[in-house]
Amino acid sequence: MNVMTLLWRRIVVLCVAVLLVLIACTAPPGDAPPGDVPPGDAPPGDVPPGDDWTEEQIAGRVSRVIDGDTLDIVVAGEARRVRLLGVDTPESVHPTNPVECYGPEASSFLRELVEGRSVRWATDPSQDAVDRYDRWLALVWLDDGTLVNHELIAQGYATAFNTRSPHAHSAAFREAEEQARAAGRGMWAAGACADDPRGDVTGPRDDDAADVARTSIPTDAAGCPGDGSRAPNAPVAIVAIDKLRETVTIRNVGARPITLDGWWICSIAGGQRHATLDGSLAPDEERVIANDAGESIWSNGNPDPGVLVDPRGRVVSYWPD
16 A cells, blocks of 8 residues: 555545534534433423422323313323312212302313313322222423412412311412402302302312211210311311220311311210310310310210301311221
């Protein structure tokens, strides 16, 4: 091989090397090799993660809205029935119960908000993942970060549904309801449900029996007023009954102080008054109420649920036993 040929070959190799460097330098920043997913991105078809994305959240698409707080989400080709955690909307499609005030409006609002859209959803470790109707109890987010559960409450289409065990968003949901009420949004607007023959907008619905234990309280025999199946467990809830010590613990689960003057606690089994309350209870404050009946009233060997009653005779909270 002569010197000239060797020289040309070296020039060609050098030119190719320079060309490769130039191509690498002009490639758009952040590009990944074909077939790879850039770090931090979701796999194709999933919802891009937001600031609150966690591994527990599942990506899917809403295929159908059943009513104001129930929907179907398709995940990997399979539809899953989801009950929105921590919210309750008026009834609109129950097979035996009448349509309630603002039930159809709540269903329409949820349909416009989520139907056909990509979402991500997750259960809460403090709650059951599935209720007795085989519905997933979940928080649901839109791909823009909107928490659907909270939005329903904030716009006045739902109430904050309190169970005995608070979930991660309980306080925020209660505050959203207070603000919606104060602002007169949705069903809280003046006259929105006044004299509506479809019923009121408060209290848990029959399809939420798995979320709150419920019972009928006979007013004639038990001596305790009302119906525990309608107890909202808000703004004050019974959180514990110690039948041996004859004490009842209550908690303010609302966002405002509650005046307890004239409220009282009743033992259902014996139809006996445990105590009459007074004073006030700050948000999230708990109070242990001792028995002031002068005798033991709670049955230690048999079931003996309790109720908290306000001065107007409404059952505010029910505690199963």
